Amino acid sequence: MTTTPSAPGGPGASGGDFAGMAALVTGGASGIGAAVAALLRDRGARVAVLDLDPTGAPDGTLALKADVTDDAAVRAAVDRAADELGGLHTVVGNAGVGAIGTVEDNNDAEWQRLLDINVLGLVRTDRAALPHLRRAAVERPGHVSVTHTCSIAATAGLPQRAAYSASKGAVLSLTLAMAADHVREGIRVNCVNPGTVDTPWVGRLLDQADDPAAERAALEARQPAGRLVAAEEVAEAVAHLASPRSAAVTGTAFAVDGGMQGLRLRPT
Numbered sequence: 001m002t003t004t005p006s007a008p009g010g011p012g013a014s015g016g017d018f019a020g021m022a023a024l025v026t027g028g029a030s031g032i033g034a035a036v037a038a039l040l041r042d043r044g045a046r047v048a049v050l051d052l053d054p055t056g057a058p059d060g061t062l063a064l065k066a067d068v069t070d071d072a073a074v075r076a077a078v079d080r081a082a083d084e085l086g087g088l089h090t091v092v093g094n095a096g097v098g099a100i101g102t103v104e105d106n107n108d109a110e111w112q113r114l115l116d117i118n119v120l121g122l123v124r125t126d127r128a129a130l131p132h133l134r135r136a137a138v139e140r141p142g143h144v145s146v147t148h149t150c151s152i153a154a155t156a157g158l159p160q161r162a163a164y165s166a167s168k169g170a171v172l173s174l175t176l177a178m179a180a181d182h183v184r185e186g187i188r189v190n191c192v193n194p195g196t197v198d199t200p201w202v203g204r205l206l207d208q209a210d211d212p213a214a215e216r217a218a219l220e221a222r223q224p225a226g227r228l229v230a231a232e233e234v235a236e237a238v239a240h241l242a243s244p245r246s247a248a249v250t251g252t253a254f255a256v257d258g259g260m261q262g263l264r265l266r267p268t
């Protein structure tokens with residue numbers, strides 16, 4: 001585990017919804033996680049980013065290199081974040097990877113890798129963070145939360161996403177079970193369910209297409225809203241769920257999907 005030289009605490013660090021709070025964002029060096037880390041920073045949090053490759057961590061955040069499949073590295077990074085930021089109030093478990101295919105297309109090793117990162121990665125992060133979160137919940141009731149980045153794939157029945165959907169279904173169930181286990185400790189646990197979000201992840205998928213521009217246009221046309229979701233729009237939902245404004249909200253899944261799930265439309 002290494003750190004970049006950037007110092008925690010960025011613009012607005014002294015005010016906003018997250019004033020005096022410390023946050024850890026996994027997968028916070030790209031896409032949705034980077035947008036979340038930047039927004040929490042701008043709203044006053046001291047922010048640590050845990051990422052396999054933390055070079056893209058937003059300025060003013062504490063960048064920690066760790067792989068969420070490595071329990072010891074995750075523990076070390078979480079403890080270091082709490083140590084350097086002065087505790088931990090907010091955990092955003094967001095690191096995740098995708099896989100395309102039906103149940104026949106991915107072998108056991110591919111399934112296990114996906115579950116190891118997308119599901120156990122959250123378990124390892126949350127397990128390491130809970131002692132810190134408990135302490136924070138005693139000091140600042142209503143201010144302590146875990147938010148997972150799930151996906152509409154958890155419940156939508158998307159084609160060609162068997163392993164990914166199963167992993168996100170587990171994330172949804174994990175969120176609900178953790179919400180029940182920790183509600184009396186003052187630790188709220190929620191998730192966001194993004195639709196298709198315009199991140200480097202989607203960029204990588206489009207790059208594999210014969211005609212990326214045409215593929216992108218087709219992807220947009222399939223969205224009920226006619227466009228992809230912006231990472232910043234998902235970050236707004238995460239920030240809302242994680243802020244003390246949502247002190248009564250736990251065990252909920254917040255769709256940020258341009259209507260993909262609620263309108264009962266399916267990508268074709």
Ligand code: NAD
Pocket residue numbers: 026027028029030031032033050051052053066067068069094095096097098117121149150151152193194195196197198199200201202
């Ligand atoms: P992204 O690829 O832009 O960012 C993912 C980040 O996670 C990267 O910085 C990467 O280095 C990090 N990461 C990956 N594996 C890791 C590991 N083993 N340990 C530590 N860090 C690791 O992707 P994104 O689109 O921002 O996706 C973030 C989350 O949002 C994922 O959980 C994904 O399932 C979810 N999501 C994305 C979309 C979408 O359309 N982009 C839709 C729904 C849900």
